[in-house]
Amino acid sequence: MNRNLKLALQKKGRLTDKSLELLKLCGIDIENHSERLTVTSRNFPLEILFLRDDDIPEYVQDGVADIGIVGLNVVVEKQTKTTVLENLGFGRCNVMLATPDNKALKNLEELNGKTIATSYPNILNDFLKKNNIEAKVIELSGSVEIAPSLGVADLICDIVSTGNTLMMNKLKKSFNVFDSEAVLIRSKERKISDTLNKTLNDLLRRIGSVQKARESKYLMMNIPKTSLKKIINIIPSLKSPTVLHLADENMLAVHAVIPSDQFWKIIDELKTAGASGILLLPIENMIL
Ligand code: ATP
Ligand code: ZN
Numbered sequence: 706m707n708r709n710l711k712l713a714l715q716k717k718g719r720l721t722d723k724s725l726e727l728l729k730l731c732g733i734d735i736e737n738h739s740e741r742l743t744v745t746s747r748n749f750p751l752e753i754l755f756l757r758d759d760d761i762p763e764y765v766q767d768g769v770a771d772i773g774i775v776g777l778n779v780v781v782e783k784q785t786k787t788t789v790l791e792n793l794g795f796g797r798c799n800v801m802l803a804t805p806d807n808k809a810l811k812n813l814e815e816l817n818g819k820t821i822a823t824s825y826p827n828i829l830n831d832f833l834k835k836n837n838i839e840a841k842v843i844e845l846s847g848s849v850e851i852a853p854s855l856g857v858a859d860l861i862c863d864i865v866s867t868g869n870t871l872m873m874n875k876l877k878k879s880f881n882v883f884d885s886e887a888v889l890i891r892s893k894e895r896k897i898s899d900t901l902n903k904t905l906n907d908l909l910r911r912i913g914s915v916q917k918a919r920e921s922k923y924l925m926m927n928i929p930k931t932s933l934k935k936i937i938n939i940i941p942s943l944k945s946p947t948v949l950h951l952a953d954e955n956m957l958a959v960h961a962v963i964p965s966d967q968f969w970k971i972i973d974e975l976k977t978a979g980a981s982g983i984l985l986l987p988i989e990n991m992i993l
Contacts, residue, residue: 709745709752710897710904713764713773716755720887723795724774728753730989731911750904761890762787768895772905778864778885782827786893791912794919796887800825801865802879805853808860810879816840816860822852823862825883832882850874918991922965925984926975927956935978939971962988 714724728735733749745752754770761775766785773787776796780787802821804810813836820841823829829842843858850870852858862882865871871878889912897905928936936959937946946961959980968985975983 707900709750710772710901710908711752711754711770713754713756713761713770713775715758715761715775718758720758720774720776720796723793723887727774727793727795727912727915730915731908733908733911749908751908759783765890766892766895768892771895771897771901772889772891772908774887774889776885777888778825778828778883780888780890781883782825784827787890788893789888790891790909791889791916793887793889793912794916796885798864798866798885799881800828800862800883800885801881802860802862803850803865803871803876804860804879806875806877809877810860813838813880819859820857821860821862822849822858824849825862828883829862850876914991918988920965921962921988921991922968923960923986923988924963924968925958925960925982925986926980927951927958927982929979930955930957932979933957933959936975936980939974939978940967962991 715721725735725738728746728751733751734747735744735753736747738744738753738755741755743752743754754764756764756770758775758779761770761773762780762783762785764770765773765787772790774793776798777789777792778798778800780789802810802816810816816833816838817840820843821829822843822845824844824846826842826844833840833842843852845852849861849863851874852861853876854874860879861876864885865878868878889909891905933948940961940963946959949958949960951958972983
């Protein structure tokens with residue numbers, strides 16, 4: 706039976722746009738999916754299933770979808786038989802403990818004997834166990850942040866990003882419990898056909914090159930001929946940059962791919978070494 710590889714994505718939520726953008730950068734065209742449960746790509750043997758994020762780990766475990774994109778927080782919480790194939794670098798957030806403003810914790814030990822409301826009981830219990838803390842965990846499926854003001858819990862453990870929701874409920878970030886980002890998962894035990902495996906490997910290679918490109922930038926600058934050695938020494942990854950002649954015989958143009966996070970650390974040094982007309986460009990795709 707020849708079928709397409711099935712990828713589960715969040716239907717509507719914080720991960721949807723970024724997941725579709727990743728596929729687009731991989732050169733995979735997806736038509737407008739609004740109101741549809743499944744969409745098949747026109748130029749890649751991939752069928753997309755749009756689901757609630759909470760259901761994705763189980764559907765992947767059971768083979769309803771071959772792979773899925775979902776937050777690591779959900780994957781770990783659901784304790785399904787799935788493995789992470791790739792960290793995707795978007796949808797970053799933290800599962801954190803938060804206390805009422807006037808009841809800040811000085812250390813983790815103060816959690817002993819407290820009641821904590823959360824939608825992440827497994828992640829929280831794991832954290833408490835690792836830190837030898839005995840606390841009572843109450844599972845709530847939503848609106849966890851109102852639990853302390855209702856007198857249901859002393860503190861909460863939930864996803865926090867800006868902290869605005871916390872502030873509105875007079876809560877304050879306390880300890881970090883879990884770092885999360887979107888991940889690509891597959892079932893631990895289910896086998897797929899050789900053809901589907903080939904498609905999966907092709908997709909993974911494309912995702913890898915998009916990720917690599919995100920971590921890199923294309924640097925262009927003009928330098929005095931006499932500074933070439935100095936410039937190369939400033940950037941370790943500049944072992945063999947492209948060097949071009951300019952109309953001005955005393956100048957050279959230097960082009961190189963550098964790690965994105967390096968640029969701001971070295972810009973002053975580059976300028977001191979005489980670099981001018983510095984341009985930093987994004988790279989869309991980088992073949993490994
Ligand atoms: P669904 O209707 O699919 O169940 P949801 O309301 O459970 O959606 P979203 O709020 O869309 O989920 O969040 C999906 C995932 O996005 C989270 O599980 C988490 O991994 C990630 N995420 C990133 N930043 C945040 C944030 N600031 N708040 C909540 N989730 C975030
Ligand atoms: Zn959800």
